[in-house]
Amino acid sequence: MAWMDIILSFLTAQICFVTIVFMALRKQKNGLVKTFIALHTLYFCWASCTLILLVFNVGSKAYLFVILKYISAFSLGPVWFIFYLYFSRSTWVKQRLQLKKTLAIFFPMMVLLTIYLTKGPDYSLYFFDEEGKIIYSNGLWLLIIIQSVYHFAGLIIVMRNAFTKQAKQLSILITTGYTLSQCITVLYYCSRVYFSFNYMDIVPGATLIILVTFFIAIYRYQFMNILPMALSEIVNRLQEGIMVVDGKGKIASVNNILEVILGKNKEQLLESNASDISDFILRNWKYNDESREAVLAIGKGTWEEVKGIIEYNDEIQYEIHCQPLKHTKLLIGWVVSFYNIHEHKNLTDELSKKNMKLSEAYTKLVEHANVVEELSASRERNRMAGEIHDSVGHCLSILVAMLEVIKMTYPKTTACMPVSEATPADSTNIVKEKINSAYNIAKNGLSELRHMVSSFSTVKRQRNNLLESIQSMIEGFEATGIKVDLTIQGDPPSEINDMLWSALYNTCREALTNALKHGEAQNVIIILRFDEELIELYIIDDGNGCNTIVKNMGLQGMENRINILNGRISFGSGGEKGFSIHVEIPR
Incomplete structure (x- = not known):
C-alpha cells in the first residue's frame, strides 16, 4: 500500500510543480494568479514532504518535514478563502488585498500553528506523528472544522457574485472540486479506513481532484484569462x-x-x-x-x-x-x-454643408451646360437661317420681281397685237390666273421665310471659330472655381469641319466636366497644338487619380469621336493624383 502512497504523492508533486513554473513565467500576474500559485505551492509542499518521509530515511531531519506539513495544512484554509475572494471579484479585496485584512484572515490558523510549533501543553491537539502520519486526535477535528468554515464562507461569497449562467457553472466547477476533496479527506481520516490502508496519506490523491477541476476550468471556461493581466x-x-x-x-x-x-x-x-x-x-x-x-x-x-x-x-x-x-x-x-465622436460629428456636419454647396454648384453647372447647349443650337439655327436667307431668299426675291414685270407688261402686249394674233379670251384668263397664283405663292413664301428667319436669333455665329467657343466654355467652367489655363501652339486652320470641331470641343468639355465632378481638381491645363500634319490636344488636371482607368460613357464617347477621324486618344493617371488626356488627329 506504500507504493500507492508514493505514486500519488509523486504525481501530485509533479503536476503542482509544472503548474507553478508555468504560471510563474507569466510576465503579468494579478491577485488571482498569485493566489493560484500559492495554492499549488502548498499542495506541492504537502505532497513533497509526504514523498520524502516515505522514500528517504531522513532521521533527525524528519521533524523539519513534519513542520512543513503543519504549515501547509494550516495555510490551505485561509489561502483558499483569499482565492475565492479574488475569483469572485469581491469588493473586499478591490485591486489588492491589504495587509491588515490578510492578517485577519490568517489569525485563527496562526494561533493554532503557534501552539503546535511551541509544543503546547495539550498533546491531543497534535495530529502528525514523528513520521508525518496523521493520528486520530482532537487537533484533527479542530483543523477540519476551521478549514470547513473558511471553505463555506468562501463558497457563499462566490455563489453570491455569480450573476450569469456561465459564471455559475464555473463557480460550481471550482468549488465542487475542493468540496469533494475535503469530503473525501474528512471521511477518510475520520473513519477506520485510514488505518485499514496502513496510514496512507489521502491528501495528495484528493488534491488530484482539485487539479482536474482547475484544468477543466482553465481549458473550457478560460477563467484565468478573463480577468485583467496588467494590461x-x-x-x-x-x-x-x-x-x-x-x-x-x-x-x-x-x-x-x-x-x-x-x-x-x-x-x-x-x-x-x-x-x-x-x-x-x-x-x-x-x-x-x-x-x-x-x-x-x-x-x-x-x-x-x-x-x-x-x-x-x-x-x-x-x-x-x-x-x-x-x-x-x-x-x-x-x-x-x-x-x-465630437470632432467626427463636427467634420460630418461641415462635410454635409460642403456637399450642399457642391450640389448647388453641380446644379448651376447643369444649368450652364443647358445654356451652352441652347446657345450652340441657337448659333446653328442662325447659321441655317443665314444660308436660307442668302440662297433661297435671293432666288425668291428675283422670282417675285420677274412675276411683277410680267404682270405689268402682259396687258400692254396683248392690247397691241392684231386681233387675229391675239390670245383667245379663255386662254388669256387662264394664263393670267396662273401668273397671279405664282405671284401670290412666291410672295407668301417670301413673307413666311422672312418671318421664320426673323424668329431666330440674329446673332451671327461662326462655326469655324473653335478657339472662341472653347474660351467661352472655359469662362463658364471657371465660375465653378476651377482654374483653366488654355495654350495654343501653331497656326489653327482657317476652316474646321463640323466633325473635327465637335470632337475637339466635346473632348475639352467632357474633360472639364470629369475634372470637376470626379477629380475634384483645382487646376486644369489645356494645350492645343497645330502642326502641318497633326493636331494634338493635351488636357492635364491635378485632381484625384486612379490606379485603374474604367472607360465610362464619357471616356468612351471621346474615344468614338476621335476614332471616326482616324485619330488616337490615350488616358493616364498617376494613381493617387492627377489625370491626363492626349489626343492626336491627322490634319
Whole structure:
C-alpha cells in the first residue's frame, strides 16, 4: 500500500510543480494568479514532504518535514478563502488585498500553528506523528472544522457574485472540486479506513481532484484569462475609454480615459457592476432607441457586437461598442469601448454643408451646360437661317420681281397685237390666273421665310471659330472655381469641319466636366497644338487619380469621336493624383 502512497504523492508533486513554473513565467500576474500559485505551492509542499518521509530515511531531519506539513495544512484554509475572494471579484479585496485584512484572515490558523510549533501543553491537539502520519486526535477535528468554515464562507461569497449562467457553472466547477476533496479527506481520516490502508496519506490523491477541476476550468471556461493581466499600461495609452467586464458582470479593468468620461475614479468603477454603469448612463445621458440596446448590453452582456451613440451635451458625444468575449459556446465576458465622436460629428456636419454647396454648384453647372447647349443650337439655327436667307431668299426675291414685270407688261402686249394674233379670251384668263397664283405663292413664301428667319436669333455665329467657343466654355467652367489655363501652339486652320470641331470641343468639355465632378481638381491645363500634319490636344488636371482607368460613357464617347477621324486618344493617371488626356488627329 506504500507504493500507492508514493505514486500519488509523486504525481501530485509533479503536476503542482509544472503548474507553478508555468504560471510563474507569466510576465503579468494579478491577485488571482498569485493566489493560484500559492495554492499549488502548498499542495506541492504537502505532497513533497509526504514523498520524502516515505522514500528517504531522513532521521533527525524528519521533524523539519513534519513542520512543513503543519504549515501547509494550516495555510490551505485561509489561502483558499483569499482565492475565492479574488475569483469572485469581491469588493473586499478591490485591486489588492491589504495587509491588515490578510492578517485577519490568517489569525485563527496562526494561533493554532503557534501552539503546535511551541509544543503546547495539550498533546491531543497534535495530529502528525514523528513520521508525518496523521493520528486520530482532537487537533484533527479542530483543523477540519476551521478549514470547513473558511471553505463555506468562501463558497457563499462566490455563489453570491455569480450573476450569469456561465459564471455559475464555473463557480460550481471550482468549488465542487475542493468540496469533494475535503469530503473525501474528512471521511477518510475520520473513519477506520485510514488505518485499514496502513496510514496512507489521502491528501495528495484528493488534491488530484482539485487539479482536474482547475484544468477543466482553465481549458473550457478560460477563467484565468478573463480577468485583467496588467494590461492597464497599454490600455491607458488609448484615446478611447475601455472597460473589460467578466462573465459575472463584474468590471475587471478600466483605463484612465473612462474615469474622465464617467466622472468616477478607478476604485469606484472596479467596485461597481457593469449594470450600475448601464443604469448611470440611462439616467444621465441622451440616446435613441437603437442606442438604448447598446447601453443595456453594457450591463447584461451581448452575444453580438452592438453599437450606439450617447450624448451628454453639444460638446460631449461618444459612440459605444460592446463586443463579446466568447469561448466555444460560452460568453466569458465583454469589452465596452467609448469613442469620442465630437470632432467626427463636427467634420460630418461641415462635410454635409460642403456637399450642399457642391450640389448647388453641380446644379448651376447643369444649368450652364443647358445654356451652352441652347446657345450652340441657337448659333446653328442662325447659321441655317443665314444660308436660307442668302440662297433661297435671293432666288425668291428675283422670282417675285420677274412675276411683277410680267404682270405689268402682259396687258400692254396683248392690247397691241392684231386681233387675229391675239390670245383667245379663255386662254388669256387662264394664263393670267396662273401668273397671279405664282405671284401670290412666291410672295407668301417670301413673307413666311422672312418671318421664320426673323424668329431666330440674329446673332451671327461662326462655326469655324473653335478657339472662341472653347474660351467661352472655359469662362463658364471657371465660375465653378476651377482654374483653366488654355495654350495654343501653331497656326489653327482657317476652316474646321463640323466633325473635327465637335470632337475637339466635346473632348475639352467632357474633360472639364470629369475634372470637376470626379477629380475634384483645382487646376486644369489645356494645350492645343497645330502642326502641318497633326493636331494634338493635351488636357492635364491635378485632381484625384486612379490606379485603374474604367472607360465610362464619357471616356468612351471621346474615344468614338476621335476614332471616326482616324485619330488616337490615350488616358493616364498617376494613381493617387492627377489625370491626363492626349489626343492626336491627322490634319
